[in-house]
Each structure stands twice: as structure tokens, then as C-alpha cells.
Amino acid sequence: MMNKNYTIKEYTAVMDERLKKAFPGEKDIVTEAMSYSLEAGGKRIRPVLTLEFCRLCGGDITEALPLAEAVEMVHTYSLIHDDLPCMDDDDMRRGRPSCHKQFGEAYALLAGDGLLTYAFYNIADSEFAKKNPSAAVKAVKILSECAGKDGMIGGQTIDLLSENKSISEEELRHMDALKTGMLIKAAALLGCVAAGADEDKMKAAEEFCDNLGLAFQVVDDILDVEGDESLFGKPVGSDAQSGKSTYVTLMGLEKAKQLAAALTSNAVNALIPFGEQAAFLKELALSLLTRKN
Amino acid sequence: MMNKNYTIKEYTAVMDERLKKAFPGEKDIVTEAMSYSLEAGGKRIRPVLTLEFCRLCGGDITEALPLAEAVEMVHTYSLIHDDLPCMDDDDMRRGRPSCHKQFGEAYALLAGDGLLTYAFYNIADSEFAKKNPSAAVKAVKILSECAGKDGMIGGQTIDLLSENKSISEEELRHMDALKTGMLIKAAALLGCVAAGADEDKMKAAEEFCDNLGLAFQVVDDILDVEGDESLFGKPVGSDAQSGKSTYVTLMGLEKAKQLAAALTSNAVNALIPFGEQAAFLKELALSLLTRKN
Numbered sequence: 001m002m003n004k005n006y007t008i009k010e011y012t013a014v015m016d017e018r019l020k021k022a023f024p025g026e027k028d029i030v031t032e033a034m035s036y037s038l039e040a041g042g043k044r045i046r047p048v049l050t051l052e053f054c055r056l057c058g059g060d061i062t063e064a065l066p067l068a069e070a071v072e073m074v075h076t077y078s079l080i081h082d083d084l085p086c087m088d089d090d091d092m093r094r095g096r097p098s099c100h101k102q103f104g105e106a107y108a109l110l111a112g113d114g115l116l117t118y119a120f121y122n123i124a125d126s127e128f129a130k131k132n133p134s135a136a137v138k139a140v141k142i143l144s145e146c147a148g149k150d151g152m153i154g155g156q157t158i159d160l161l162s163e164n165k166s167i168s169e170e171e172l173r174h175m176d177a178l179k180t181g182m183l184i185k186a187a188a189l190l191g192c193v194a195a196g197a198d199e200d201k202m203k204a205a206e207e208f209c210d211n212l213g214l215a216f217q218v219v220d221d222i223l224d225v226e227g228d229e230s231l232f233g234k235p236v237g238s239d240a241q242s243g244k245s246t247y248v249t250l251m252g253l254e255k256a257k258q259l260a261a262a263l264t265s266n267a268v269n270a271l272i273p274f275g276e277q278a279a280f281l282k283e284l285a286l287s288l289l290t291r292k293n
Numbered sequence: 294m295m296n297k298n299y300t301i302k303e304y305t306a307v308m309d310e311r312l313k314k315a316f317p318g319e320k321d322i323v324t325e326a327m328s329y330s331l332e333a334g335g336k337r338i339r340p341v342l343t344l345e346f347c348r349l350c351g352g353d354i355t356e357a358l359p360l361a362e363a364v365e366m367v368h369t370y371s372l373i374h375d376d377l378p379c380m381d382d383d384d385m386r387r388g389r390p391s392c393h394k395q396f397g398e399a400y401a402l403l404a405g406d407g408l409l410t411y412a413f414y415n416i417a418d419s420e421f422a423k424k425n426p427s428a429a430v431k432a433v434k435i436l437s438e439c440a441g442k443d444g445m446i447g448g449q450t451i452d453l454l455s456e457n458k459s460i461s462e463e464e465l466r467h468m469d470a471l472k473t474g475m476l477i478k479a480a481a482l483l484g485c486v487a488a489g490a491d492e493d494k495m496k497a498a499e500e501f502c503d504n505l506g507l508a509f510q511v512v513d514d515i516l517d518v519e520g521d522e523s524l525f526g527k528p529v530g531s532d533a534q535s536g537k538s539t540y541v542t543l544m545g546l547e548k549a550k551q552l553a554a555a556l557t558s559n560a561v562n563a564l565i566p567f568g569e570q571a572a573f574l575k576e577l578a579l580s581l582l583t584r585k586n
Contacts, residue, residue, distance in 0.1 A: 136430050
């Protein structure tokens with residue numbers, strides 16, 4: 001794969017194609033369920049970040065592909081488990097029956113477990129890991145830390161603990177930073193690791209993601225009251241109606257819009273060390289701010 | 294830690310002590326749940342195999358400790374998820390309320406996810422991984438492969454698919470080889486990896502585990518109809534009464550006993566390449582054959 005500049009559509013097409021072939025051979029029902037959810041699509045923002053940060057740091061994006069797949073597998077497992085009856089109890093996901101609605105709860109549980117497990121296999125079994133074992137170890141460490149009890153799972157825990165009660169803006173920010181922010185950060189850092197980027201570049205990537213991830217959530221809350229359908233496919237107004245604290249309920253619509261713009265501006269500024277090469281990520285950040293769904 | 298010979302009690306004590314300290318610092322409810330299940334004890338057979346195979350292959354067992362912990366974390370996550378209402382719906386585990394009975398389903402689900410994720414972090418964050426990244430990558434690969442869709446999860450899938458119907462002895466063997474055998478094998482292989490063992494030793498370890506793991510299951514079925522309580526704490530006769538196919542229902546008690554003895558003998562023979570140093574594992578295999586619970 002040449003290291004030219006890619007459009008988001010090209011990246012998404014590459015990922016969709018790769019993820020379709022993630023589990024070759026005969027499939028049992030759990031592997032079918034894994035593929036069903038992994039192939040359901042979505043914007044593939046996390047793997048796109050992995051690939052683009054790899055390119056931006058001067059790496060060959062072929063090296064980053066298994067890492068990008070691993071991040072999307074972890075993201076998909078978290079959606080499957082989040083949708084289970086004991087969690088959010090969602091029947092639909094991306095316009096299709098959720099995994100447990102399609103395959104039953106037990107198989108969906110195992111499909112989530114299977115995807116999480118395979119994410120690490122996907123890294124450890126890659127050509128990249130053979131050529132660069134210490135970078136692969138770093139990737140496993142970042143992904144497991146960001147997805148684990150002090151990362152995404154920690155955020156899900158706060159979310160469960162704060163059900164049916166209002167929380168402060170600070171608590172909401174902390175929850176979002178863990179629940180969605182950490183995996184977004186992992187995605188970018190894995191791209192840096194694939195390219196062998198230095199600490200300064202990794203710090204800039206973190207700064208970009210911290211702001212992008214939070215902006216993403218604020219915009220989600222705005223769309224929840226203004227838009228047709230939020231990015232995550234939730235019905236309009238579902239969060240606001242459920243009595244959950246959102247950026248909009250906590251600070252009002254106008255201030256929430258200002259916050260989203262300020263965070264996006266911070267994200268864009270974090271890209272300065274990357275120079276003109278960062279045009280893609282700048283555009284991505286701005287398009288997430290102005291998205292309508 | 295000196296590389297002397299250990300008794301199983303010493304190994305278990307070392308592991309119990311280490312696992313108590315697995316998650317230092319302040320704990321949220323999910324981390325509490327992770328610790329609750331991880332510290333619940335049990336025979337710690339898998340980590341004992343990791344440590345002893347490391348010693349047997351001439352390694353320093355200090356190197357193998359993070360790998361042994363990782364295997365036990367994966368085993369514990371599988372028990373938590375297995376006990377959930379959508380799976381076996383077990384209220385009790387090792388004489389205490391199961392994780393979801395103690396903490397609720399949502400937190401138990403996340404605790405299982407957290408342990409599985411942390412297992413890989415535990416390897417990637419270790420001193421061993423710093424010193425020996427390619428061996429650490431190998432360990433991640435073995436553990437994720439043996440625990441995943443083509444290993445333990447594959448076995449759980451067959452188990453779910455064969456509920457309420459009788460299966461052949463061959464199918465039962467295949468299910469057990471995946472469901473419990475693969476993680477036992479991973480445990481032993483991780484010990485070999487920690488010691489930098491050669492392919493021949495790894496092959497011998499696999500041969501030992503394939504036979505030991507199956508013998509273990511056959512004895513479990515025998516104890517289910519004969520014993521006070523099976524190793525896994527199931528009530529006496531629970532499998533036989535549930536209409537599930539077991540080695541005893543499929544081949545009768547006497548033939549099942551002969552099979553267990555033959556498998557144990559195969560396991561012991563597989564140890565020949567290790568010479569007299571393998572006395573511990575030989576004794577372990579024989580003690581599992583003649584155990585009463």
C-alpha cells in the first residue's frame with residue numbers, strides 16, 4: 001500500500017474490506033455473531049485515526065492495519081456488551097437488530113468476549129509484531145490499558161453508577177473521557193506506535209484526541225435535542241428524555257455549542273507540530289463539529 | 294525467587310498472595326468485583342502449571358509470574374461470564390455468591406471484561422515483556438488463541454449448542470478439549486515461553502496437557518456421580534441429572550474410570566523427555582486422578 005494521502009471514504013473502504021475478512025474459514029454461531037457486529041459498519045473513526053496518525057508520523061499504513069482492526073474489534077465488543085439486557089438493553093444498533101436480538105444473549109456475550117480476545121490475537125499474530133515485537137508489546141499495553149478498568153470499562157462503570165441521578169459537568173467530562181475518550185486515544189496512539197513516532201508526537205496525538213473525543217460527545221448531546229438522529233443511532237432526545245445529565249441539560253444549548261467549538265479549536269491547535277500534513281485530521285475534526293447526524 | 298523445587302501448596306500460596314495485589318490503589322465497584330472473583334481461590338492449577346513448566350524448562354519462575362497471573366485472570370473471567378443468568382445462571386461459585394449475585398449482572402459483566410483485558414495488560418506491562426518482547430508477543434498470541442473463538446470460547450459455543458441434546462463421546466471430547474483443555478495448554482505453554490523452551494519441550498508440554506485436561510474432565514464426571522462435590526463445586530449428580538451427556542452416561546462408570554487412568558498414564562508418559570525433574574507434574578497428574586473432590 002502506497003503512503004499517499006487518503007480520503008476518509010478510502011480509509012473506510014479499506015477497513016470495511018479488511019474487517020470482512022477478519023475471520024476466514026468456517027464460522028460457528030459465535031464467530032458469525034462477531035462478524036455480524038464487526039461488519040455492521042459505522043464511521044470507523046477509530047481505525048481511521050490509527051491509519052492517519054501512522055501516515056502522519058511517517059509510517060507505512062500497512063503496518064498499522066492489524067492495530068486499526070484491533071481497535072475496531074474492541075469498540076465493537078463494547079457495543080455488543082453495552083446493548084445487552086443487563087446494560088442498556090438496546091434492541092437496535094445501526095439500523096439492524098443488536099447482536100443479542102439477532103443471535104440470543106448467550107452467543108452475543110461470547111461474541112463480545114471473542115472480539116475482545118481476538119483484538120489482542122490480531123496484534124500478536126501480525127507481521128508487524130514479528131518485525132517489531134517491542135512496538136507490538138507497546139500496542140498491546142496501550143490498547144489493554146485504554147480499554148480496561150482504568151479506561152473504557154472505568155467509564156462504563158461511572159455511567160452505571162450515575163444512572164437515575166444528575167451529575168456535574170466535571171463528572172460528565174470525566175466519564176466521557178474514560179468511556180469514549182480513552183479508546184479514541186488508543187486508536188491514535190496505536191497509529192503513532194506503528195510509525196515508531198517519538199514522545200512529542202504521541203503527546204500531540206493525545207492532546208488532539210482528548211479534545212476531539214470530548215467535542216464528539218458534546219456534539220452528540222446537541223444532536224440529541226436538535227438533530228434527526230445522533231451519531232450512535234439513538235432516537236432523537238433519548239438522553240434528554242431519560243433524565244440523564246448531558247452537556248445540554250447541564251449548561252444549555254448555546255453554551256454547549258460554544259464548548260464544542262472551543263474543544264474542536266483545541267484539537268486543531270494540537271495538530272500544529274504536524275504542519276500541513278495534518279490537513280486531513282483538521283478537516284475530520286471540523287466535520288465532526290458540523291455534522292448533522 | 295530461587296529456582297528450587299516447590300510444593301503445590303507453596304505455588305498456590307505465592308499465587309494467592311500475588312493475585313491479592315493484582316489491582317493496587319483505589320477500587321471502583323467493578324475492580325472490587327474483579328478482585329472478589331480473582332481472590333476466591335480454587336486450586337490455581339493453571340498458574341501452577343505455568344510456574345512449574347517454566348522451572349522444568351530451566352527458566353526463572355519470577356519471569357513466569359505475570360504470565361501465570363494472566364492465565365488465572367482469563368480463567369476467572371470465564372467463570373464470571375459462565376455464571377451469568379444468560380449462560381449457566383449459577384448463584385454460587387466456590388462456596389460464595391457468584392460475582393453477579395454479589396455485585397449485580399452489569400458489574401459482573403464488566404468485571405469479566407475487565408479481567409480479560411487486564412490479563413493482556415499484565416503481560417505487556419511486565420518486566421519480562423521489557424526484557425523479552427518477542428517472548429511476550431508469543432505469550433499474548435498463545436493466550437489469546439487458546440482463550441478465543443478457536444479455543445475456550447469455541448468450546449463454550451459447542452456446549453451451548455449441545456444443550457438439551459445428547460452428544461457422542463467424540464463430540465464431548467472435542468468440546469472439553471476446547472472448553473477447558475485449551476486454557477490448560479496455554480498455561481503450560483506460557484511457562485515454556487517464559488523459560489525460552491525449545492519446540493520439543495513445548496510439544497511435550499502440549500501432549501501432557503491434552504491428556505491431563507481430558508482426564509480432569511472424565512474424573513469430574515465420575516465424581517459427579519460418586520463424589521461428595523466435584524472440583525468445580527457443582528452439586529453431586531448435577532450433570533447426570535440435567536440430562537447432559539457425560540463420560541459416565543456415555544460409556545458407563547467402569548469404562549470412564551479406565552479412560553481416566555489411561556489418559557493420566559499418557560500424560561505421565563509425555564513427561565519422559567523432562568526426566569526426573571518432572572516428578573512434581575507426575576504427582577500432580579496422579580493426584581488429580583485419585584482426588585475425591
